[in-house]
Amino acid sequence: MSSEGTQPLGRARPQETPAVAAPLLRRGMGNLATVAAHLVLMTWTVFVAFPFLWMVVTSFKTDQEIFFSPWRLPSALRWENFARAWTDASIGRYFLNSLIVVTGAMVLTLLCASMTAYALARFDFPGNRILYYCFLAGLMFPVFLALVPLFFVVRDLHLVGTFQGLIIVYTAYSLPFSIFFLHGFFRSLPGEVAEAAIVDGASPYRVFFDVMLPMAQPGLVAVGIFNFLGQWNQFILPLILMPNPDRYVLSQGLAFLAIQRGYESDWSALFAGLTITMLPTLIVYVFFQRRVQQGLTVGALKG
Amino acid sequence: MHHHKYRLIIPFVLPSALIYGVFVLWPYAQALYFSLTRWRGFSRNRPFVGLDNFERMLDDRLFWNALEHNALMLVVLPSATVALSLLFSALIAQGGRGLRGAEIYRIVSFFPQVMSAVVIGVLWSFVFHPNIGVLNGFLRVIGLGSLQRTWLGDPQWVLWAIALVAVWSSVGFFMILFIAGMQSIPTDLYDAATVDGASRWRAFFGITLPLLRDHLQVAFVFMGLSALDLFALVQVMAENGGPSRAADVIARYMYDLAFNKSQFGYATAIGVVLLILSLVLSVLVVQLTQRERIEF
Structure with a gap:
């Protein structure tokens, strides 16, 4: 299954292969359907991204803010949380x-x-x-x-x-x-x-x-x-x-x-620590995003 | 000439073979023997007891409790993950070039896949936290405060919370896998279907799905194997298997027996059961998907 499975990954960009969708498009992928597709995909994307964003924002808060105003942005950027996480x-x-x-x-x-x-x-x-x-x-x-x-x-x-x-x-x-x-x-x-x-x-x-x-x-x-x-x-x-x-x-x-x-209960340091922990993987992912995706999926098909 | 060849082969192969043999093959081989011994504590005394450990499992309530949770996850995780990722990949791959911004959906949804299960587990245990958690906070804000729970402290919810996280983190991966598969399907197949007047719906079930057989096979095996594992998520989100062990799984139970209770023989026997289950699962998935191909 490897040879047939891996070859297309090299050109996995959807906009590069409109051919697949063309005949279906010809009959019209209605505006409504497109909007619905975006809505569904966007909902999932927000669902995936939200915990990460919440974590980063929270890692700049004080413990009081974490407990009593979970939905507000931090009043000031508490970089000291990161220092405390790093050392203490x-x-x-x-x-x-x-x-x-x-x-x-x-x-x-x-x-x-x-x-x-x-x-x-x-x-x-x-x-x-x-x-x-x-x-x-x-x-x-x-x-x-x-x-x-x-x-x-x-x-x-x-x-x-x-x-x-x-x-x-x-x-x-x-x-x-x-x-x-x-x-x-x-x-x-x-x-x-x-x-x-x-x-x-x-x-x-x-x-x-x-x-x-x-x-x-x-x-x-x-x-x-x-x-x-x-x-x-x-x-x-x-x-x-x-x-x-x-x-x-x-x-x-x-x-x-x-x-x-x-x-x-040093929550702010914990959030900061979690953010620090994610950074290296985030950086690798951002820079090698396509390669990571290809590498992992090719690995799956071959293994 | 021959002499030359082996001067390269031996130093090139020997280090790997040695490392691999000592730290991978030898432990696996020993495991089969250990599972047939009664071995507690750190003494080197390991009396051979035949299949006693496996018999003991039959009456071990905690073992069955954990196994039930794995079985439930074995049903829930693959089906939920595959259904969601099929839906999303179909929307992206077959929505045509009109679906602008698809790139960002792919990049973001794949991201949890590269994070460790520990990081994911800690992050979500914050989300589910009864006081500082964003989930209860959200319920309060939208006026549904009565739905607030302790989530991970509630035997009714804890396993489902972990299942949600497992699905949440895997969907992006299979989405990418399926998009690649869908794009490798030749266009003329769809042309023929259009000529025949097949609806988009029927084209999906009649053409896309059967041709994604290999990809679906991989997805079911992978998600099945991760439903048999779940160690890191459970270890982080549900200490000691959660309240009333409501989220215990075999891998965690086995780890606990071996490294907290020093019941090495029995724990290894449970490891053997885990091996048998994963082999059965792989064979079963391959068999089932093979049959689908003949029908098609």
Whole structure:
């Protein structure tokens, strides 16, 4: 289902393909129908956007305003809420922890996955297929099945509560999809350039790092975005593998705060913290919006 | 030559294979064995008890309570999400070029998909909050103050609140998926239908839906699997499974048994049940959609 399913995503812009609608339009998509369509879609869009907007506005309010005038704009922009969230509520520390873990895991994932996908896609050797399907099998199982044994494996290696432990586990669980995706990508690359480089006497390593990897850049970007979102948003793995509150990652720390701060009732800092937490993902989304949409939907059709 | 080849293959494959083997394959393989042991606490003593853990599940009220909630979600989430996203994508893709501003609908509705379930859950637990929540505030403003609830503190509402959030965050994703699918359908099919005098309605059910089979398959499998999970949302929005465990789900119950109560053997057995359920679900969806194709 991959080939037929993914091809149209490249041109997923509705206004680029009026052809589909044309015959129906010819009979007239009435004005009334258009208005109704807009109304329905707009209602949903407002419904989706409203909680986010409410959150951002609320994060500038005082606790009094949050309680007693929920529908009014803040009387002044309380930037200090963000400072309090960043330092007192440790959002800053969680943010940094997430950054360390995800950066490490992304580098390791992309390196391991591209090398392995390349070797499996371009070289014939006994056991090649078996290895490939072993990696694919990881896409099928719910992570919950592995939780208990995984915890003990990580504990026996003395990696519980460490950044290295999280990095390597994130990588391990990102490999199946990444290898699968890049395998297809390396297969589709033309071989001539690499062959020319070999004739010129380049070592197999140089062929990979200087020729093939640059050619695979679009695939690496797609896998990179996919993994960034998956790893930045990861919750269950740090929950069992990172018991040390100083090293909580962002999603874990936020869940912890939501429970703890609720009792302490520093609502404005909580709202500010939530807003800060959303920023990196929002930025990635705004800049790579179409690529993110394509990457995630292509991933769905292939997986 | 051969020697050369393996000098690349071995260092390129070995690190991945090692990491993957140790942290993914080995735990999965061990899980099947752990589920057949009685293993409590951190002792290394794990007596083999056969299928005892699975027998225990049959009488475990809390397990069935959680499973019922998953079953309900398994019906509600895929149908609600697919229905809404089909409607919206049909309005955008078949509304023609006249539907200006469709871009903004797509961008905004997709956004929750990139946020973590934790962020979404915390955000919505604020929305539903009895005092500071915007939902009760809204009801007060429009004069329906009598409808105010504690929502997440109310056993009648908590699971539905979580279902709403799950649908809210997924519709945009499947909308994009379906729009792409609809745009890949060849135009002449619709031309033929128009010649035959088919209504837009019939063109949708007769042409669009059957040709979206692969996309629908993906949507049902994905939403089904997320209905079997729901861990993060429940963990954040309904601490300990909510009031009277009214929103407990298997994944959370399993996590609780393992990491709060140290009942590792029994928890892993529940993990095995989760695996079986997801496999059955995938096979079932594929089977059902295959049959549709023959009818068409």
